[in-house]
Amino acid sequence: MTFLFSKPLPDELAKSHLYRICAMNNIRVSRLLAKETKNQCPKHCNHPWTWIYTHHIMSYLSDMTPQAYRAHHTQMPLMNKWYKVYSLDAVKESTTCVYDYPQFHHHSIASTYDSKICSDCRTEDLRAFSMTYWHREHQIPGLDICPKHQTPLAKFEDDYTYYAPNPVDIEGRISDKALVMANFHPVIMRYQDIALLTLRNPKLVRFEQAHDELLSRAMDLGVCRSQTRHTGQSYIENHIGQVLYENLPRAWMAEHFSTDFLNTAFYPHEMASEEYHTKLDRLKYVGGAEPIFILLALAALFESTNDICSILFEPAADIALPQR
Numbered sequence: 001m002t003f004l005f006s007k008p009l010p011d012e013l014a015k016s017h018l019y020r021i022c023a024m025n026n027i028r029v030s031r032l033l034a035k036e037t038k039n040q041c042p043k044h045c046n047h048p049w050t051w052i053y054t055h056h057i058m059s060y061l062s063d064m065t066p067q068a069y070r071a072h073h074t075q076m077p078l079m080n081k082w083y084k085v086y087s088l089d090a091v092k093e094s095t096t097c098v099y100d101y102p103q104f105h106h107h108s109i110a111s112t113y114d115s116k117i118c119s120d121c122r123t124e125d126l127r128a129f130s131m132t133y134w135h136r137e138h139q140i141p142g143l144d145i146c147p148k149h150q151t152p153l154a155k156f157e158d159d160y161t162y163y164a165p166n167p168v169d170i171e172g173r174i175s176d177k178a179l180v181m182a183n184f185h186p187v188i189m190r191y192q193d194i195a196l197l198t199l200r201n202p203k204l205v206r207f208e209q210a211h212d213e214l215l216s217r218a219m220d221l222g223v224c225r226s227q228t229r230h231t232g233q234s235y236i237e238n239h240i241g242q243v244l245y246e247n248l249p250r251a252w253m254a255e256h257f258s259t260d261f262l263n264t265a266f267y268p269h270e271m272a273s274e275e276y277h278t279k280l281d282r283l284k285y286v287g288g289a290e291p292i293f294i295l296l297a298l299a300a301l302f303e304s305t306n307d308i309c310s311i312l313f314e315p316a317a318d319i320a321l322p323q324r
C-alpha cells in the first residue's frame, strides 16, 4: 500500500502534523510511523529509523531539515531545551520533548486545556486549504486570545490533537470575560508579543544576553539585590516573583499559575515550594531559567517591546513587531 503524506501547513504544530499523517494512513499509534516508513530511510541517515527519532523522520518526509522542522513547527524555542533547535546532532525524543508545549505551572487550568484554536483562523484555513489544523502560535503558554484576530481561543484537553487532527467542528472551553480582558494588560501583551517573536525568529534569539540585561535592570530597580551571608558568601535576593504577583491580573494568574490567585489576598510565601515560584526564583541565575519565565520577567521589568527586542534579538533591526 502506498504511504500517504502531506507537508506541514504554515505554522502547523508538529504534533498535529504527525497525528494527521497517522490518520491518513490508518496508523493508530504514532510510534509505528517509523516501521511503516522504513523503506523511505535515506542512505545518509545518521540515526536509527525508530520512534525515538520520529520528528527526524517527519522532517525527512517533509523535505525539511530537522533544524527547520523544529524551528518552524514546534514550541522548542520557548522550552528548556531551546538550544537544541539548531543542534546538528540527532535529537532524541526520549530525552528532549520535541512535541510538548511548555507551561508556567503543570497543575494549572491552562495546563489541562493546553490545546487551543481560533475560530476565525479556522474559517480562513478552511477557505485556503479546504481543511483546518492546530496552529503552533495559538499554543503559546499564557495566551488566551488569537494573536492575529484578538478573539478568545477555544481550549481543549491535550488528546484532542490526536482525535481531531482536522479540528473542523469541535467546540472547546471558552475563557471568561475577566481572563480575556487580562490579555490586554500591558505586561501580558508585551510578554505575548515577545514570545510570538521568539517563535517566529528562533535563530536571532539571545536568551543569555537578555537574561544578563534582565538581572542588571532588576538590580537597578531594587527588585534583585546582591547580599552577603555571614560566611562571607554572596548571593542574589530575587523579588521578581513578587513584582508579578502584585501587578499581573488575578484572572490570568489563576488560569496560568494557580487558582490560589483567585483569592485576592493570596501571595506565595518567599520560601514557597510551588513549581512556578521555584522557576521564578531561578531567574537569579543566568542559564538557570526557562525561556517563558525570562520573557515574562522581561515584559514586567521593561516598559517597551522595542527595548526588549533590542536586547533579546540580534540583529534586532530584522524583527517585525506583531500587528495589533
Ligand SMILES: [Zn+2]
Residues within 6 Å of the ligand: 118, 119, 120, 121, 122, 146, 147, 148, 149, 150
Ligand atoms: Zn485567529
